[in-house]
Amino acid sequence: MKSLEGRVALVTGAGSGIGRSDALVLAERGAVLIVNDFDPTAADETVAQIVGAGGRAVPCVGDVGDAGAITEAIDAVRQQVGEIDILVNNAGISGRQQAFDAISDADLTRMFQVHVMGSWYCTRAVLPGMKARRRGKIINTSSILGMSGRKRSSHYAGAKAALIGLTKAWAKEFAEWNIQVNAVAPGRVRTPILGAFAHSEVYxxxxxxxxxxxxxxxxxxxxxxxxxxxxxxADYITGQVISPNGGEVI
Known part of the structure; x- marks a missing residue:
């Protein structure tokens, strides 16, 4: 099923985990992929998997939290593949669980810099092209914790909740250009980030x-x-937060 044939998609944080799966599935559906990650080796590995499966992909290396660097990287790769039709703001960091009064200003700033400002910078970079063509899809990766919160994770939950607010605001603001903005808020997903803890009896x-x-x-x-x-x-769906979480939060 090539439902995205002819579309160009940028997935941030696509070097591993959910971002890599997003990139692989979008490519399988026919999209040309721009694979962003701050780790060039990880980005190249995702590109190789897409190309090996018969798709088309190019790497886009850069830290989404660095406005100048990520804008320059997106502009450069856009010259190769064309304007971006689909943006998946997926790049993120987990941070370790800490009590509120143990979270440093640096940890808090970095959490919001990657999740919130990174999504802002990437959206700002692709929006003019979407407006000009009066078409676009922006999908923000939030989290179940952005909906429910969790103690000892206020910096992470707060950043993910902010993405939900951006999703709703952007959906209303960009609608006149036929741009749909939604968020996915995954629950517990099998990714390497939990490490050995995911196999423990406690977990x-x-x-x-x-x-x-x-x-x-x-x-x-x-x-x-x-x-x-x-x-x-999904053209009539915008401003929504959909949470694949196995029923943990309803």
Whole structure:
């Protein structure tokens, strides 16, 4: 199914985890991928997987939290593949769980710089082209914690909640140019970020107690949702926050 044939998609933080799955699924649906990551090796690995599967992709190396660097990187790669039709603001950092009074100003600033300002900078870079063509899809990756909060994670939950606010505001502001803006807010997804803890008995018991479907999600299950929101089938959906979380937050 090539529902995104002829579209150009930029996925930030696409060198691993959910971002890599987003890129692979969008490419499978026919989009040309711009693969962003701050790690050039990780970006190249995702590009290689897409190309190896018969798709087209180019790397876009840069830190989304650095306005000048990411804008320059996007402008350069746009010269190769054309204007961007789909933007997935996925780049993020987890940060370790800390009590409120243990979170440093530097940790707080970096969390918002990547999640919030990074999404702002990338959106600002692609928006003129979307407005000119009166077409575009922007998908922000929030989190279940942006909806529910969690103690010892206020810096992360706060940044992810801010993305939900941006999603709703941008959806209203950009609608006159036929640009749809939505957010996905994943729950527990099987990515490397949890490491060995995800296999512990403590984590297993917590999963069983709090997730009705009794399992973690797979990155592809988030990517399938992203691909739908990026398609013409979702043209009447904007300003929404959709949370694939196994029923943990309803």
């Amino acid at each position: 297993r018991r917590d999963l069983q107690a709090n997730v009705p479907l009794q399992r973690r999600g797979e990155p592809e299950e988030v990517a399938w949702l992203v691909a739908f929101l990026a398609s013409d089938e």
